[in-house]
Amino acid sequence: MRWDNLGESPSALFGTDAVSRTIDRPEFRGITFHEVRARSIVNRVPGASRMPFEWTVNPYRGCSHACVYCFARKTHSYLDLDTGQDFDSQIVVKVNAPELLRRELAGRRWRGDHIAMGTNVDCYQRAEGRYRLMPGIIEALRDHANPFSILTKGTLILRDLPLLQQAAEVTDVGISVSVGFLDHELWRTVEPGTPAPDRRLDVVRTLTAHGIPCGVLMAPVIPFLGDAPDQLRATVRAIAEAGAGSVTPLVLHLRPGAREWFMAWLGQHHPHLVRRYTTMYADGAYAPKWYQRRITRQVHELAAEYGIGPARPGEARRIPPPDAAPEPAGSPGDEAHHPAEPTQLTLI
Known part of the structure; x- marks a missing residue:
């Protein structure tokens, strides 16, 4: 693998002491974990990116969620791994991520900018159940009062609810859950390693x-499989009933690495749609703008009907006092981190 040689360069991402292991437990069967010590953990997003944030933290590379459309698949090719099965089963674990983040946040050059997580691969994928990197990461962000956001499909985030509450009392915390559709048959084939949509x-x-x-990123809206008016209505209604503060639709996009894997899946499960997809995505990774605008308009109209709206940067939300809601069963409380009065939270 390419990281075997990374130690020869000063700009190497990983050291030479990577350890590969498999774990004989049902939830990890077929997965190989490559434990590495990263050289840095706070990553700057390239200026040409369409992402609405500048800094990210990614404790993992590869993702056992195995979403066939995942745009991050291409990144596995940089490690001489394939963007298909290897992306789903060869997971790089940056075991020193929490300590590295704490050190970088304390650096004199760090300005306390917002950090986004879960934007490349899911930080609450199955690997997190074993390696428990996120508690240390959230603690570091909390202790430095550094604003952050998390995007996830993983239910494991609820394990860290007490830490999220503590962080939200001292800084801006934004949580979004990704739910693009409710169809269980579609979910089982296109997102086979994720919790079911209703669990999210x-x-x-x-x-x-x-x-x-908590907001919902309604993504991806999958053309011809999850975009019928009744499907959109059912999804937005369920999102509203769950209490989401916002819903933001995002139409499926197919970048290199993901495109090949998705089209192979489409040919196996929905061969009658291959020609339509070839036409729709003939000009690149994104669906035509007219289609994206149509989906966005439909979802926003439904959201308004059900009393929710699109995410608005800078929108203040009030965090209730600690005794306003009970602790989830089995979650440790830490009274030292609870202020006497509620504070304002900006959902980013």
Whole structure:
């Protein structure tokens, strides 16, 4: 693998002491974990990116969620791994991510900018159940009062609810859960390693009930499979019923690495749609703008009907006092981090 040689360069991402291991447990069967010590953890997003943030933290590379459309698949090719099965099963774990983040946040050059997580691969994928990197990461962000956001499909985020509450009392915390559709048959084939959509909506419900405002990234909206008016209505209605503060639709995009894997999946499961997709995505990774505008308009109209709206940067949300909602069962409390009065939270 390419990181075997990375130690020869001063700009290497990983050291030479990477350890590969498999774990004989049902939830990890077929997955190989490559434990590495990263050289840096706060990454600057390229200026040409369409992302609405500048800094990210990614404790993992590769993702056992195995979403066939995942745009991050291409990044595995940089490690001499394939963008298909290897992306799903060869997971790079940056075991020193929490300590490295704490050190970088304390650096004199760090300005306390917003940090986005879960934007490349999901930081609450199955690997997190074993390696538990996120508690240390959230603690570091909390202790430095550094604003952050998390995007996830993982229900494991509820394990860290007490830490999220503590962080939300001292800085801006934004949580978004990705739910693009409700169709269970589609979910089982296109997102086979993820929790079911209704379980993700339970995450929204629980976070909101415990004072953490939560939005939904309605993504991806999959053309011809999840974009019918009744499907969009059912999804937005369920999002509203879960208590989401916002819903933001995003139409499927197919970048190199993901495109090949998705089209192979489409040919196997929905061969009658291959020609339509070839036409729709003939000009590149994104669906035509007229189609994107149509989906956005439909979702926003439905959201307004059900009493929710698009995410608005800078929108203030009030965090209730600590005793306004009970702790989830089995979650440790830490009274030292709870202020006497509620504070304002900006959902980013």
